[in-house]
Amino acid sequence: MVHGRGTVFTRSRVAAFALSLLAFASPLAAQKARLEVLLPPGKAWGDEPPSVTSSGLLADAAMRDLLANGFPARLHYRLERWQSGRWFDDLKAAAEWDVVMKYDVLGKKYQVVRLINNKPQSLGEYVEATDAENAVEGAYRVDISLPKKGARGYYNLLLDVETLSLSDLDEVNRWLRGELKPAVSGKKNPGTAIGRGVRTLIVRLLGGEKRHYEARTGTFRP
Secondary structure, eight states, X not given: OEEETTEEEOHHHHHXXXXXXXXXXXXXXXXXXXXXXEOOGGGOTTTSOOEEEEESSSOSHHHHHHHHTTOOEEEEEEEEEEEOOSSOOEEEEEEEEEEEEEEETTTTEEXXXXXXXXXXXXXXXXXXXXXXXXXXXXXXXXXXXXXXXXXXXXXXXXXXXXXXXXXXXXXXXXXXXXXXXXXXXXXXXXXXXXXXXXXXXXXXXXXXXXXXXXXXOOXXXX
């Protein structure tokens, strides 16, 4: 028997609770998401950086259920610029950033934050989940070095969407209160064993622990 914050859980109760969540896992496979890298208009490939946009990344029922129950979602982006070669392509530049979406249960609002170079930037607070998702997935112009004139190449975008662990949840709470700490820094807080174990089990059963997406532009020459 394990005690945590005044609540008593037995192994059988935890198992029953976890199994009751299995019904939510199946819809995940059928969900569709879109990820896109938008090149600047007018073939201004060597003068302006591209933008990244997406849709449907957080819209499925399982992910929304995780968010509504206090599990923040982290989206980690990596945009790469490759130069095409005769035999091999060369990686010339890369930019990385995170977006975190968290539901404030007491305030009944979704908070969205973008993290670039460990510096958080608020993207707003929203009552409706759909509005928060629009803020997460809206077009974002990426700060990345541009290709030289005449160099053939393309952009490749990698995205990992994951729900955060219990220790990460604590860190996100401190970060959003103004302590300016990254949502995921690798530093772990002890938490309670039952809390950490149940949350991890729920996340894995719902299939929302981690998803990977990729998108690539066509080859262009500035």
